[in-house]
Amino acid sequence: CTIAGILIEQETVEIYIHTMTISIRTRKFLANPLLNRKQMVLDILHPKSGVPSKEEVKGLIADKYKIKDPQTIFIFGCKSDFGGGKTTGFVCIYNTVNDAIRFEPRYRLVRQSLAVAKTGSTKARKEAKNKRKKLYATQKDKGKKRRKGADDE
Numbered sequence: 001c002t003i004a005g006i007l008i009e010q011e012t013v014e015i016y017i018h019t020m021t022i023s024i025r026t027r028k029f030l031a032n033p034l035l036n037r038k039q040m041v042l043d044i045l046h047p048k049s050g051v052p053s054k055e056e057v058k059g060l061i062a063d064k065y066k067i068k069d070p071q072t073i074f075i076f077g078c079k080s081d082f083g084g085g086k087t088t089g090f091v092c093i094y095n096t097v098n099d100a101i102r103f104e105p106r107y108r109l110v111r112q113s114l115a116v117a118k119t120g121s122t123k124a125r126k127e128a129k130n131k132r133k134k135l136y137a138t139q140k141d142k143g144k145k146r147r148k149g150a151d152d153e
Contacts, residue, residue: 022046024060026091036099037092038065042075044087051080051087061091071097074108 023045030039042061046052054075062070078089094100101114109115118125 021049022052022056022060024057024064035103036095037103039090039092042089042091044078044089045085046087047085050084051078054078061093065093067093069097071112071114072100074100074104074112076108 025043025045026040027043028041032039042057044052044057057075058070058073061067061073061075067073072094074092074094075089078087080087092100092104094103097114101109104114106115110117
């Protein structure tokens with residue numbers, strides 16, 4: 001059914017993995033052309049077993065929506081219901097990997113090995129930032145000349 005231009009559908013896929021039944025149901029499906037992605041709420045039904053890994057769920061979604069590159073699938077915000085058996089999360093399926101790199105937050109890209117995690121301590125980054133504050137505008141990139149009013153500490 002359609003409500004205010006948003007396509008809402010319910011589909012169920014059942015897959016048997018290692019004597020574990022996992023059912024995937026999607027709802028609030030929305031094709032988002034501005035971000036070049038499809039996004040939806042994901043219900044994972046897994047009675048009598050633990051929560052399946054995101055990689056297993058990603059494989060099921062790739063089969064269901066015929067996605068060639070599973071790197072374009074981002075699953076996040078998964079929460080298990082009390083008593084187990086059901087997990088709810090959110091899924092974004094991008095058209096290309098470049099679209100994902102352009103629009104996804106950096107920490108999710110790092111989780112899928114599409115970006116490199118920052119190295120070094122937070123303290124070192126803060127010290128470098130505060131040193132840059134004491135330089136002239138264009139010199140901040142080069143790190144050359146200090147301002148006259150800069151404190152010598």
